[in-house]
Amino acid sequence: MNNAQIINIPGRRKLTQKRDSKPDKNIQGPYWPTTLTGWSLGDLDDFGLTPPEFRLLIHIFRRAESWACYSGLKDMARVTGISQRMIRYHLRVLVEARLISKSPPGKGRKTNTYRLRPRQDWVDKSQLPVIRASISK
Numbered sequence: 001m002n003n004a005q006i007i008n009i010p011g012r013r014k015l016t017q018k019r020d021s022k023p024d025k026n027i028q029g030p031y032w033p034t035t036l037t038g039w040s041l042g043d044l045d046d047f048g049l050t051p052p053e054f055r056l057l058i059h060i061f062r063r064a065e066s067w068a069c070y071s072g073l074k075d076m077a078r079v080t081g082i083s084q085r086m087i088r089y090h091l092r093v094l095v096e097a098r099l100i101s102k103s104p105p106g107k108g109r110k111t112n113t114y115r116l117r118p119r120q121d122w123v124d125k126s127q128l129p130v131i132r133a134s135i136s137k
Contacts, residue, residue: 039119047099048125055080056090060100060114072111089137096131097123 049057059080060069077084091114094100098121103113123131 039116043119046125047122048128050090052080052082052086053090053093056082056087057094057099060094061116064116067116069114070109070111071114086137089135092135093128093131096135097128 044054044057056076059071059076063069063071071079073084073087076082076087080087082090091100091102095102098117101115101117103115105111106113
């Protein structure tokens with residue numbers, strides 16, 4: 001493939017795109033799921049997440065198998081460099097802001113399941129300070 005760019009998304013099929021062609025509107029970077037969630041990087045940048053919230057959200061996205069993340073708190077803390085206590089806090093903020101959903105462990109699993117939510121489900125960004133204040137650290 002001398003005139004194509006290979007976009008490798010771990011755990012998913014490889015996407016190819018001709019180098020001379022216009023970029024696919026559905027690919028906002030090699031790993032961004034805009035077709036599923038309706039998100040764009042601009043949406044996230046303008047939403048007002050704190051750096052730890054953003055880091056945790058990206059971790060959840062990267063670990064998503066079939067768009068669901070099964071990472072445990074210990075793993076999330078190790079990978080992100082955020083304490084488990086603060087992981088719990090930031091997860092609650094992301095859930096309350098409706099960027100992700102949380103489900104109890106499924107059959108044969110020990111960890112909760114976190115799923116990315118579509119853009120239209122998100123709360124208004126002006127509510128983030130209220131959400132953060134309502135959740136105790």
